[in-house]
Amino acid sequence: MIMDFLERSTTSENDVATSWLYALFAANLYRFCPQIDTVNYPDIYRRLVTSRYRASDDQLSEVLPVKQEVLVGLTSYIEQIKGRPGIVATFHTGSYRLLNRVMCMQGLQVAVVMSSEIIAEQGDYLFAQHAKMENAGALQLIDADASNCLIKLLGALRNGYHVLVYMDGNHGSIPAKDGADSEEVPFFNCNLLVRKGLAVLSHKRNIPIYPILSSLDDQENTLYKSYPTISPNSEEPLEYYISRVFRTLYTHLQEVISSKPEMWEGWLYVHTMPGKRERSNKTRRYQSYWPCRVGTRYYMMISPRYTCQEIGKLSFLCMRKWKRLTRQMKS
Known part of the structure; x- marks a missing residue:
């Protein structure tokens, strides 16, 4: 604000x-x-x-401003992940605010992790908008700043929800001073230190990660890029898995914004994320x-x-x- x-x-x-x-x-x-x-x-x-x-504007639109062929492509991906609740990893690119709505329309139960400030600003509207949708999956909002965020997240997964997480968000638990809870990941010409808690959770609880990013096509129409599932493997050492998760996710982000840097809101706040x-x-x-x-x-x-x-x-x-x-x- x-x-x-x-x-x-x-x-x-x-x-x-x-x-x-x-x-x-x-x-x-x-x-x-x-x-x-x-x-x-x-x-x-x-x-x-x-x-x-x-x-x-897209978030406020009563009619979903996404072409049918885009929805068809995303529906195919969602059908593949529907039976196994997991972490849907996305970033603040394109019309990212629509993703939870699109997923609910496809019948998924969705729990969105967002800051307490955004929940206060948008929560009532999101629930009111969701109530108007027919045959939609349930919607839940999880406060990223709350001390029980992890418990809420695990509870949502147990109840069949897919948890939508913005990986480039600058809210959440306070990072440890010694950096023990952070992972260094290359991003363009520098490195970032990202909180590794979700990757640790994914590995220890065998929770799949489903990357989906929003962007625009050459005609300025909203599209969604879905990527192969990142699946934990109990035989893979935890530190290797953490590195693989974040290198993969931030490589996807780079692919989306390399040709269209204006697609990422993170340029306005990436300095608030720790980095080497x-x-x-x-x-x-x-x-x-x-x-x-x-x-x-x-x-x-x-x-x-x-x-x-x-x-x-x-x-x-x-x-x-x-x-x-x-x-x-x-x-």
């Missing part, structure tokens, strides 16, 4: 590259994908904002500066360290002019 407010209050159509959210987006994209020319950043960012609003960065020499080589403003205050964000320093209006205007000049020279 705060980020949405800042976005609305500080950015105009002609000033998109000076908002706080744009600075976060640019720093994150530059950190992970320095090969993308910065001249393309404003257009990618505009498409990302459009994608976010589209995801919200490159050595200092390499970090300096990729360092860059992004002017941004919030209301009448002006800042310089330093990428990829995510530090922010307040500057004067004249310095801000000079830096913004320099950024525009360098983009023009590149183009």
Whole structure:
């Protein structure tokens, strides 16, 4: 909500590259994908904002805005996994907010893991929308921030629910200080530290993981990409399985957003996810500066360290002019 407010209050159509959210987006994209020319950043960012609003509009639509042929393809996959409840692993890509609705329409019982903040904002509406659906599977919401989240998740699985989890969410149990509950996974040009609890649970309780990601086709229509089941094997060492799970899932994410980076909302908050960065020499080589403003205050964000320093209006205007000049020279 705060980020949405800042976005609305500080950015105009002609000033998109000076908002706080744009600075976060640019720093994150530059950190992970320095090969993308910065001249393309404003257009990618505009498409990302459009994608976010589209995801919200799709969620509010009374008629499911998904083509029948897409549903047919997903139905085939769902029929394969219907008899064995498991963890449906997805990311905040495309029209991700529709996935639980699509799954319920296919007859699955679905438990969605989401933050307490989102449950407070959207929970009543989701249940009201679900109540209007005919012959739909049951819907349950699980608070990712609650101390009994794991118990609720296991209970849902025992009761025949498929549990929908956003793997790139930045909510959940507080990570251990020593990093013992985290797994390092490569993601584009950097590494992320992701919580490995779900992979551990999958291995110990023999729970399958079903990856499904949302994206858009060339005609800007919603589509869903389903991937082979990740099945635990009792003979596979736990640490190998954890590595396989997250490398596989984040490879799927990379495949979806490599050609369409605007599909992933994570560019706005991936800095809040723990990560191991490159050595200092390499970090300096990729360092860059992004002017941004919030209301009448002006800042310089330093990428990829995510530090922010307040500057004067004249310095801000000079830096913004320099950024525009360098983009023009590149183009």
